[in-house]
Amino acid sequence: RECQNGGTFDGIKCDCIGIFYGPNCEFADDRVEAGNTVNATVQVNMKITNKEFDSSMEDNSSLAFKQFEEEFKAQMKSIYSNVSNYKDVIIRSLSKGSIVVDYEIILEMEYNLEVDVNESYAEIFKIVQEELLSRATLNCSDENGSFCFQELDIKEVPVPTAKELCMELIEPGYKDFFTAKLTPNGLFCISHCEEESEKYYNCNSGDCKLEKTGPECL
Structure with missing residues (x-):
């Protein structure tokens, strides 16, 4: 079984790392907490x-x-x-x-x-x-x-911007599909599948999942 995005097969399932999940670690989280x-x-x-x-x-x-x-x-x-x-x-x-x-x-x-x-x-x-x-x-x-x-x-030394901090957190290949959102509780990096994103990818009644090619409606 081939696990994607650095995941490893443990004999039963793919063990995903970082922001990834799914049967083959093919999806990325829509909301990544960068801290306060x-x-x-x-x-x-x-x-x-x-x-x-x-x-x-x-x-x-x-x-x-x-x-x-x-x-x-x-x-x-x-x-x-x-x-x-x-x-x-x-x-x-x-x-x-x-x-x-x-x-x-x-x-x-x-x-x-x-x-x-x-x-x-x-x-x-x-x-x-x-x-x-x-x-x-x-x-x-x-x-x-x-x-x-x-x-x-x-x-x-200039303090890193919200965008720069998010780009440090997000894996290569996925950076284009995330934006930074500063909240009263700290910084979050949100994918285009998140409704709060300024580049929200609306799937209507479908389910938006972020893949390496970008947001997909499933």
Whole structure:
């Protein structure tokens, strides 16, 4: 028995994955919940002046990188302790001079119809920027083991749109048949078989099912 869309036959039936269902996993769900939060990012580049760079730090699987990462994450968590949306930092790369850190701050943002996420991001970005700039010191003491940093480059990163978030969730081959719908409860990705869709495929008394070729009336 041939199962479609990544499904596997367990000896009795097709075991479907993701958004798919049906005897052969040939149909896609009409409504996919994307959630009521979104991860937004702030991009930062800074120089750590009181630490020495080791060439092995260029390899993110090395012990030197991992030790630095652990210390860096701990200090960033402390710096952003009053930023309620702060979630984590991801180091993109470490390079020489003393140590140049290229990293992203991950912010968990509320995402629904009643929130202007871009306005919220702008407000949080300002707080993050102020926190970093206030800590950037030229005459820094590393007595407590903390990092001394300067030469900050802080950049905004556009928050993903509702459409972009849905396109990340929906499997290839089906993206053209879904639209994003923002509700008071969060974001949903709805197929053209859903009556709420702006491209609703009306089957009248028939049953609309989404296949790889698009909506079909059965």
